[in-house]
Amino acid sequence: MQKMGKSVALALCAWSALALAAPEDDRLLASQCLGCHAADRTGRGGFDRLTGETAAEIAEEMIEMRAKSGAKNIMHLQARGYDDDQIQRIAQWFAVNAGSPVSGRSGDDDEDESEHRAKAKSASGRRVSPTTRR
Amino acid sequence: MSMNFNRRTFLKAASGATALPLLGHVRHARAATSRVVVVGGGFAGATAAKYVAQWGGPGVSVSLVEPDATHVSCILSNLVLNDRVKYAALGFNHSMLHQRYGVELVRDRAVAADPVAGKLDLASGSTLAFDRLIVAPGIGFDPVPGLGTPALQAMVPHAWIAGSQTLTLRDQLMKMANGTTVILTIPKAPYRCPPGPYERACVIADYLKRKKPRSKIVVLDANPVIQAEPSAFLNAFNVLYAGRLEYVPNAEVVRVSFEGSRRVAWVRNGASEIAYRCDVLNHIPRNTAAPLVHHLGLANVGGRWAGVDPLSFESAVAPNIHVIGDAQGTGLPKAGHIANCEAKVCADAVVRMLNGWPIDEPARLSSLVLNSACYSPITYTTASWLNAVFAYDAGSGLMKRVDASFGEAERHSTKNFEQMFKWAERLFDDTFA
Numbered sequence: 238m239q240k241m242g243k244s245v246a247l248a249l250c251a252w253s254a255l256a257l258a259a260p261e262d263d264r265l266l267a268s269q270c271l272g273c274h275a276a277d278r279t280g281r282g283g284f285d286r287l288t289g290e291t292a293a294e295i296a297e298e299m300i301e302m303r304a305k306s307g308a309k310n311i312m313h314l315q316a317r318g319y320d321d322d323q324i325q326r327i328a329q330w331f332a333v334n335a336g337s338p339v340s341g342r343s344g345d346d347d348e349d350e351s352e353h354r355a356k357a358k359s360a361s362g363r364r365v366s367p368t369t370r371r
Numbered sequence: 372m373s374m375n376f377n378r379r380t381f382l383k384a385a386s387g388a389t390a391l392p393l394l395g396h397v398r399h400a401r402a403a404t405s406r407v408v409v410v411g412g413g414f415a416g417a418t419a420a421k422y423v424a425q426w427g428g429p430g431v432s433v434s435l436v437e438p439d440a441t442h443v444s445c446i447l448s449n450l451v452l453n454d455r456v457k458y459a460a461l462g463f464n465h466s467m468l469h470q471r472y473g474v475e476l477v478r479d480r481a482v483a484a485d486p487v488a489g490k491l492d493l494a495s496g497s498t499l500a501f502d503r504l505i506v507a508p509g510i511g512f513d514p515v516p517g518l519g520t521p522a523l524q525a526m527v528p529h530a531w532i533a534g535s536q537t538l539t540l541r542d543q544l545m546k547m548a549n550g551t552t553v554i555l556t557i558p559k560a561p562y563r564c565p566p567g568p569y570e571r572a573c574v575i576a577d578y579l580k581r582k583k584p585r586s587k588i589v590v591l592d593a594n595p596v597i598q599a600e601p602s603a604f605l606n607a608f609n610v611l612y613a614g615r616l617e618y619v620p621n622a623e624v625v626r627v628s629f630e631g632s633r634r635v636a637w638v639r640n641g642a643s644e645i646a647y648r649c650d651v652l653n654h655i656p657r658n659t660a661a662p663l664v665h666h667l668g669l670a671n672v673g674g675r676w677a678g679v680d681p682l683s684f685e686s687a688v689a690p691n692i693h694v695i696g697d698a699q700g701t702g703l704p705k706a707g708h709i710a711n712c713e714a715k716v717c718a719d720a721v722v723r724m725l726n727g728w729p730i731d732e733p734a735r736l737s738s739l740v741l742n743s744a745c746y747s748p749i750t751y752t753t754a755s756w757l758n759a760v761f762a763y764d765a766g767s768g769l770m771k772r773v774d775a776s777f778g779e780a781e782r783h784s785t786k787n788f789e790q791m792f793k794w795a796e797r798l799f800d801d802t803f804a
């Protein structure tokens with residue numbers, strides 16, 4: 238599975254040379270990911286941070302998620318909204334433009350609370366969390 | 372607050388502000404040559420102001436007109452009703468848009484606009500000049516017979532624009548006696564947030580189950596079927612809340628009256644009406660674009676919503692005016708996440724149009740992908756979700772749902788409940804910071 242994903246990603250890298258989109262096009266396409274993913278030092282909340290990953294890694298993850306059936310993870314469904322070319326353009330955009338990760342690694346769904354809070358401190362609002370169970 | 376005051380504050384703060392590295396596009400307004408004015412600082416308007424300022428570069432100045440110092444997010448506001456989220460946590464000001472991106476904040480209400488002269492009139496009497504105007508004022512409501520005065524309206528809150536009515540409804544639920552009845556009404560589609568009323572029904576039913584176990588909730592739906600996440604909500608209504616929640620489809624409330632402390636919702640039944648009595652009535656009147664959209668003559672879709680070109684969200688009837696968010700009538704769902712996406716498409720189009728660049732090149736068309744995600748609490752600790760991606764379809768010239776991306780969570784879970792906060796926190800940040 239891992240091996241297959243890599244070869245798909247490599248193939249996509251080759252295609253990207255053919256992409257005709259201007260930077261503004263890629264920027265618009267990629268900006269929509271920021272509703273769920275932070276891609277810089279100050280952004281708060283969200284799912285996997287889109288920093289510190291190569292284009293091949295981002296594209297490979299999206300293609301793997303797109304191939305999953307069912308509705309276990311919301312991102313599996315989101316990924317199905319994109320074709321190969323769009324995935325590649327998004328991946329390239331974040332690989333080039335995203336800031337370096339705060340913690341030295343890309344965030345993930347299981348990132349621990351303290352790291353999360355540290356990131357949250359730099360931004361405007363307060364952290365939104367549920368009240369304790371009663 | 373007057374415009375001049377804001378101008379001065381803006382200049383003072385802009386000179387002392389420090390740039391933060393946000394995707395390398397941070398800028399501050401200076402030597403402006405084009406003026407973009409955004410009306411409404413909710414999910415659509417705040418995002419549009421932020422992204423026009425980032426993408427427009429130093430040649431574009433952006434002003435955001437919003438009467439409220441704090442925008443209260445509708446998203447997560449159902450959880451204020453059962454005290455699961457603090458009301459104060461849902462209030463957002465726009466100071467970050469000012470500090471980070473140089474957006475001029477104008478605390479005022481837009482009342483009229485001249486698209487040809489490029490002038491926006493404000494309630495204070497001042498005017499703002501614009502090259503392009505982005506209108507994002509959200510929704511309004513049809514008048515409800517029987518609720519003609521503000522005092523009566525406050526007794527029967529919709530709480531469908533988050534704010535003081537959210538707290539009124541919460542307080543009514545907290546004060547109601549065990550054994551009494553709540554009615555929630557759902558307006559005819561399209562309305563703001565398709566799963567929202569069903570989610571609210573679940574939150575209230577869960578609250579009653581835990582705190583007022585002899586009480587029940589009746590859901591009067593003007594629509595023939597559940598409008599979103601049918602499997603999650605049917606399961607909740609029929610299993611989790613069986614005996615406690617009664618769901619009535621095709622039940623359109625035509626007027627409201629009072630009998631002492633009790634409220635009566637009158638439902639159309641052929642030529643007559645059926646009375647539903649309760650102690651707390653949460654009537655959500657039929658939705659339409661916010662009053663401003665009607666005043667500006669932009670509501671050309673069914674007399675309710677603003678028709679726009681999906682490539683730019685420019686009004687179908689007025690040049691140089693764009694309408695985004697719940698007020699627009701493309702058929703995209705009326706939801707905050709996709710309002711944030713619409714704002715980016717609009718911001719990109721506005722910047723291109725100001726520069727005289729085309730907006731319909733193939734590479735741009737293939738970049739018009741909009742995302743929608745809604746997390747719906749089902750119980751005090753679990754949530755479900757709804758997902759859809761929309762993309763521009765050249766054949767129809769419309770934003771079309773990508774069917775493979777459309778679906779709801781397999782089951783409600785505590786994991787989804789936790790993810791709901793991650794998701795919302797990120798959307799809030801992308802919109803207001």
Ligand SMILES: Cc1cc2nc3c(=O)[nH]c(=O)nc-3n(C[C@H](O)[C@H](O)[C@H](O)COP(=O)(O)OP(=O)(O)OC[C@H]3O[C@@H](n4cnc5c(N)ncnc54)[C@H](O)[C@@H]3O)c2cc1C
Nearest residue numbers: 411413414415445480481508509564696697705706707708
């Ligand atoms: C209970 C509930 C739950 C929801 N949950 C979700 C969810 O999980 N996911 C989701 O995506 N969406 C959700 N929504 C929907 C979402 O809140 C709306 O779709 C979103 O707020 C629409 O954004 P908007 O910018 O069009 O309007 P709003 O966010 O309402 O903002 C409009 C702004 O314009 C201002 N304004 C109005 N008139 C004027 C004027 N004349 N001059 C200047 N300013 C003006 C108002 O003060 C306001 O600040 C929910 C809604 C509700 C009610």
